[in-house]
Amino acid sequence: MTLIPIADAAHLVHGPIACLGNSWESRGSLSSGPELSAYGFTTDLGEQDIIFGSEQKLHESIRYIVSRFAPPAVFVYTTCVTALTGEDIEGVCKAESEQLGTPIIPVNSPGFVGSKNLGTRLAGDVLFQHIIGSTEPEQTTSHDINLIGEYNIAGEMWHIERLMQQAGMNILSRITGDGRFREVGWAHRAKANMVVCSRALLGLAVQMERKYGIPYFEGSFYGAKETSYSLRQMAYLTGDRDVERRVDKLTAREEMRLSLELEPYRKQLKGKRAVLYTGGVKSWSVITALQELGIKVVGVGTNKSTAEDVSRIADRIGDDAEYIPEGGARQILKTVRSRKADMVIAGGRNMYMALKEQIPFVDINQERHKAYAGYDGLLSLAKQLVHTLQHPVWELTAKLAPWEEETEFAD
Structure with missing residues (x-):
């Protein structure tokens, strides 16, 4: 997912079709121009390919993509299957690069090698080893x-x-x-x-x-x-x-403009309590944004956070909040109840837990369709939080069902 936002390149997943389908477009990255990266290319390996080898199929797939779409480069991703069967991905990519005159870049990051963070680091290594330093800009500035x-x-x-x-x-x-x-x-x-x-x-x-x-x-x-x-x-x-x-x-x-525009939303958000369940940099950076809106963070997820991320969380909220290293929906719900939180701010996979428990929920992770970065992003976040908290559905769901109400019948 780290390399896929390179919008004009082709991204070919060498493996069974599920390896592509289960992960494609899970991150809401947008492009201002080319949209080739939105295409899901796969070699769609079957049982026979796994038994007898699939390097020829990879050759043909690369040639088809280059002839049909003429991308500036093709990224070829190994998967668990092709890594275990010993496919010579690098050899195929090198041969096709020389023959076609187009950079064909192997990305050796099968799912079983480790966590998402490790996969991201491997993608960074690919950029450094194969791409950065390969071209020169038309002009540069000191800024x-x-x-x-x-x-x-x-x-x-x-x-x-x-x-x-x-x-x-x-x-x-x-x-x-x-x-x-x-x-x-x-x-x-x-x-x-x-x-x-x-x-x-x-x-x-x-x-x-x-x-x-x-x-x-x-x-x-x-x-x-x-x-x-x-x-x-x-x-x-x-x-x-x-x-x-x-x-x-x-x-x-x-900051002055934003302060004036945020004033009516701060009045409605001041004193609200939130559980923030995300990971990495957002685990501490979003805390700052919420505090600027007057929201108290009473629980924070640290499942994908490094030791330095946790240290930055502590700098912002100290020991006043509960740290949630793992546990998923059950632990989030436990924290919401014990800390009397007014809302959950997390990724889409925890949305259903929040809605079933009638807890206001705001999506903060990579699947979202609203921008929350920058000054305008903070204003957008404030509007979304107020809209979520004041949505009439919460008043409706708080009522008893008709069959649960005590009804007096006339004689």
Whole structure:
């Protein structure tokens, strides 16, 4: 899922069709142009292919994609099946690259190798080893920034890009939300890297600093404070005082505007209690956004959080909240009841638990269709929270069913 947002490339899953179908488009990344990455290409291996080998089928699939769609590159993903049967994916990709003149890039990340974070890290290694440094931009500036781990969920990155442009900064490479293959190739010419979402891609930023001398920092765009900090840090790393002054004016203006627009929503959200069940960077960055709205986080999921993520959570809420390392729906529900939470903010897989228990629910994970990043994103989040809490369905479901009501009948 880390590489799929590269919108103009073809993505071929070498394995049974279920390996593609069970995971495709689970992340709501949007593209401002090409949509080839939305196509689900698979070699659709069957029993005979597994027994007798499927390298020839992979050759034919790659040739078909290149002849039919002419993509700038094809990513070929191994799966558990093809990894176990010993398919020479790298050999096939190398041979087809030489014959077709199109980069055919093997991605050796079968599901059984480990967690989602490990898969993301392997994807970062692929970018560093095969793509970054392979092309050159037409022009560069002293204000070029790479965004690493930003997937443009529901178009969030477009709002951030507008803010950066107003401050005089430019996104050189998007890794990988709304990205293009060639622009990832010239990422080595940036003046700074920002690791936005996935700590699993922190290794990519470290490797780029070692090889190309590009400084990096970790940041977030959830909440006004985090957005302002990230913009200031970008400006600082460019080393341009004029850009820093422009960022200071921009953040002051946006924070003042946002404060006025948020006022009616803060009044309705102040004192509300929420359980936040997500992972990684969002486990701490969304806390900041909720606190800016006056919401008290009484429970937080840490199942995909690193030790540093947990430390940042503690900095924001201390010991006042319950930490939920694992347990899924049952543990979330237990926390909601024990902490008297007013709402659950989590991923779509926990929506049904919340609705069955008549608990207001807001989707915060990658499947969502609303943008919550940046200043406008915080306003959108506030509106969604108020709308959810005040929805008339909760008053309706709180009533007794007709057959449960005590009814007096006239004699």
